[in-house]
Amino acid sequence: MPHLEISDLITATDPHSGARLPVRRDEVIRRLHEAGDRRGARIVEALPADRQGVLDPAAVDRLMIDVHTELQRLSEELRIGERLVHVLGPLFDAIRATAVSAGGGTPLRLVDIGSGLGYVIRWLAAHGALGPDVELVGVDLDSALVGEAGRLARAEGLDCRFVHGNAFDLPEAATVYVSTGVLHHFRGPDLAEFFRAQAASPALAFCHFDIAATRLAPVGAWVFHRARMRHPLGRHDGVASARRAHTDETLLHAAAAPGMRPLLYEPRGLANPFCTTLRPVLGVRPELEAPLRRAMGRAARRLVGPEQLGGAPR
Amino acid sequence: MTALGGTPAVALALAALGLVDSAFSGFRAYAGRDARIRKHRAVARASLRGLAVGSVLLLAPVLTACGVVLTAADRDRTYATLTEGGIGYLAPLACYASAVLLSLAAYFFLPFRASTLAVVAGLGPLTLLRPLVIAAACVGSFVRGGGVASLLVGTVAGAAVLCVEPLVHRHWYSAALRSDPTPASVPAGA
Ligand SMILES: C[S@@+](CC[C@H](N)C(=O)[O-])C[C@H]1O[C@@H](n2cnc3c(N)ncnc32)[C@H](O)[C@@H]1O
Secondary structure, X not given: XXXXXXXXXXXXXXOOOOOEOOOEHHHHHHHHHHOOOHHHHHHXXXXXXXXXXXXXXXXXXXXXXXXXXXXXXXXXXXXXXXHHHHHHHHHHHHHHHOHHHOOOOOOEEEEEEOOOOOHHHHHHHHHOOOOOOEEEEEEEOOHHHHHHHHHHHHHOOOOOEEEEOEOOEOOOOOOEEEEEOOHHHOOOHHXXXXXXXXXXXXXXXXXXXXEOOOOOHHHHHHHHHHHHOOOHHHHHHHHHHHHHOOOHHHHHHHHOOOOOEEEXXXXXXXXXXXXXXXXXXXXXXXXXXHHHHHHHHHHHHHEEOHHHHOOOOO | OOOOOOHHHHHHXXXXXXXXXXXXXXXXXXXXXXXXXXXXXXXXXXXXXXXXXXXXXXXXXXXXXHHHHHHOOXXXXXXXXXXXXXXXXXXHHHHHHHHHHHHHHHHHHOOHHHHHHHHHHHHHHHHHHHHHHHHHHHXXXXXXXXXXXXXXXXXXXXXXXXXXXXXXXXXXXXXXXXXXXXXXXXXXXX
């Protein structure tokens, strides 16, 4: 049975025009029933729809913003900002130190794909964590979230911006692409395509954080979302996403895009399942690997390629 | 600790725990409702709201205890019984509070990897355990010899602290706090 996330089903966007598409409530309910998810179906039954059974887009937008606002609390508690800087700091140091960055003083740019309310980008901007020479941009398919992320950034006077766009047709060029909690949304050939598009761009690296597929992940997600989130949709999707998390092997295989060296930071065999709730799969231009390892110091031990993972205990 | 001699200390410890818990409840009622990055003042305000609501609600067990003592045939004995019950009530709460304190210390003072452990294995599950700990405290007060009177006061106290979070949430934070979209809040150059 596939594990479905309600938030993926109740919003639909035309991938080319970016236009919002109508979503029929009974269609979402049918898909959840087919997946054996009665609880999810009940949550959707309670959402408002018009006489034709089309979900009320304004209510869906409000709900998405509310759920992502609650979701941000988890990112705050798990110190996602620090977690990112732990890897991105050395990565940008390596980029600055390498000749490949000598592109005539072009500014460095970090683009967060599927940025939601933009917590990561706004946190990095608020803390000046990557240095003033790194431009910070968030991209998301959901225009309501993009709008709210922009408003939040302006309200706090943060130097970053948010744009509406699709991960498979990225509107923003980047030095480094990142994401948090997005990879498990992409299944099958889409996952490899996601990495391939970035590898085919001029970007020097990508660094995508997602839930580690440990046995404890769904239990941990249940406890955590139960304790921290009020809306049943957030609780439902939180557990579903832990169940959908990709294995280390799947991620490394998919990230092996032409021109990129795939690396996994803190694979399952090397880390405590409690501490590795979210960890990244990276792709770096081959000439960046050595400077990155140098910049990471001792932490570079936790960075493994496909050849090392083959021998690591599962 | 002799029952009578220890009464003020037990009462004080229980009141302190109740008030600290109320402040945390205020924080929890607010957390997840405000997506800004810098929100120390809002956190402090929410904790104070919890403290204020808790202070009022915790008058209920105090009044219940006073009522029980004043209407008892043997006030001294009832007073002593309630003190015993208070000690029994305090024991599970003290264990719980120590675990929370330990997790919080780990969360704030250890590096991010260990702090994740403090959150995922400590603070999250501990939040879910709160009602069970209060139930254990009620049982503790009874088992320790506090009798029905302690059970009554303990249950009222437990209900009071469990109500703080929903009340603060309903009153101040039932909707997500959206940022102010008016142009006045947009700093130049942002
Ligand atoms: C689980 S949320 C994570 C949000 C945010 N990164 C965080 O950590 O809180 C997944 C996000 O990915 C976005 N998303 C899904 N598919 C996308 C696509 N094809 N292109 C861009 N964003 C996408 C969704 O709109 C949603 O905001």
